[in-house]
Amino acid sequence: MLGYYFDLALRSCRRSKALTALVVVLMGCGVATCMISFAVFRAAAADPIPQKSHQLFVPQIDNFGPAHNWKSEPPILLSYRDAEALLHARQARRQVLIYGSKWTVLPDDARQPPFPQEGDAVSSDFFAMFDARFRYGGGWSSHADEQRAAVVVISSALNQKLFGGANSVGREINLDAHVYRIVGVLDDWEPRPRFFDVASTYYPFSHPRQLYLPFSRAIDLHKATTGQFYCSTNTVDPDLPDWNSVLRSECAWIAAWVELPARADVAHYRDWLRNYAAEQQRLGRFDWPPNVRLSDVMQWLRQDGNNVIPKSSTLSLIVSVSFLLICLVNVVGLMLARFMRRAPEIGVRRALGASRGAIYRQFLIEAAVIGLAGGLLGLLLTALGMAGIGKVFEPEIAQLTRLDASLFLLTVVVALLVTLIAALYPTWRAAHVQPAWQLKVNG
Structure with missing residues (x-):
């Protein structure tokens, strides 16, 4: 019977070509718009380190107090x-x-002018914690941290620019008129977004840093941050005349991460944070109860203050889903007109013994055929839309969007489901056509 109903569906589509084409175009446009926006949102909101995001946490400590916090959240x-x-x-x-x-690179070749380069001052666990991939060498040790060693890890792009892509481990690089020994060259490691340091850049999807130096070394050199630096009034404190005053101040400017493999480790560390804040209160530094947070990667990215997921991608997804719902409402009306035009045919079939279940199956299969056609059109329009996505969204996010097998399958499934949902009420109306009335009117 399935083949018979499929044949009936094809015949019906051929008889009502204009109406069928209108439904297919509506579904194709609605589904394609929704899938393109979903692809962008998926790229922007994806887990940047899925293999261990549940093990990485951001500790927060309230050193501002409730009078200067936003919604009681710590900095x-x-x-x-x-x-x-x-x-x-x-x-x-x-x-x-x-x-x-920010650092100034002075190339060995005197013909090359010095150029500025942004970098991150990090402690030695950085590379292992975030699964950084190396082309040559590796990171530095905790002993190098303690010794304030003049070592550096550079990106493959900077290595290509300075050394032609050769193994530069052991060679030297001049930064701010100080010589540093290269201990590692990163592979093409570009975490997007830069979830581990969203505060050091105004756009988390920008390209990664080209330099990584010991945190302790940067502190010794009095290197100011190029990221956010805010005190309890959300401005730079004018009473910080020198670097030691910055270090002693309550201004917030350093990102911290911890790796906690087990749930017991998370509970232990959260208790330690509370105890630390309570100790600061007992010492008179804080005059408010302990206020701490411990957020994993995805919780951290979704925090309001981080602004990692672009609002444009979220808004476009909402608009696209709304457009798809409008298409669905229109398809309901078109399907209703399409099916009720065949009321005499339905009456004859019912009079000859067809059950309401048979009518349901016939018209739902017809809707599925139309939905499949809409899905195929949606695939074509989605592919075309993905090709021009960089003209609407930020290029950095457009580069992350992928038209993969899962998106292909989702496009077809959504088109089928939406069409079947749109056909439910029209099919119910068709199945409840009274055969006697139709025979009398058309007799």
Whole structure:
């Protein structure tokens, strides 16, 4: 019977070509618009490190107080005092401090002019914690952190620019008139977004840093942050005349991460954070109860203050889903007109013994055929839309969107489901046509 109903569906489509084409175009456009926006949103909101995102956490400590917080949330960054306390307490499997800085590279070739380069000052666990891939060499040791060693890890792009892509481990690079020994060259490692340091850049999907130097070394050199630096009034404190005052201040400017492999580790570290904040209260530094947070990667990215997921991608997805719903409403009307025009045919079939279940199956299969056609058109329009997505959204996000097998399958499934949902009421109306009335009217 399935083949018979399929044949009836094809015949019906041939008889009503204009109406069928209108439904197919509506579904194709609605589904394609929705899938393109979904692809962008999926790229922007994807887990940047799925293999261990449930093990990486951001500790937050409220050193501002309830009078200066937003919705009682602690600052997203730490003061130098708190950051150093977390690093040296070693309560986690790994702990990392990060802040962005700017350096001037002086090439060995005198014909090349000096050029600025943004980098991150990080502690030694950074590369292992975030699964950084190396082309040559590796990171530095914790001993190098303690010694404030003049070592550096550079990106493959910078290595190509300075050394022609050769193995540069052991060679030297001049940064701000200081010589640094290269200990590692990263492979094409470009985490998007830069989830581990969203505060050091105004756009988390920008290209990664080209330099990574020891955090302790950057502190010794008085390297100011190029990222966010805010005190309790959300501005730079004018009473910080020198670098030591910055380090002693309550201003927040350092990102911190900890790696906690097990649930017990998470509970232990959260207790330690509370106890640390309580100790600061007892010492008179805080005059408010402990207010701490411990968020994993995805919780961190979804926090309001981080602004990682672009609002444009979220808004476009909402608009696209709304457009698809409008298409669905229109398809309901078209399907109703299409099916009710065949009321005499339905009456004859019912009079000859066809059950309501048979009518349901016939018209739902017909709707599925139309939905499949709409899905195929939607695939074509989605592919065309993906080709020009960089003209609407940021190029960095457009590069991350993929027209993969899952998106192909989802496009067809959504088209089928939406068409079947749109056909439910028209099919119910068709199945309840009274055969006697139709025979009398058309007799």
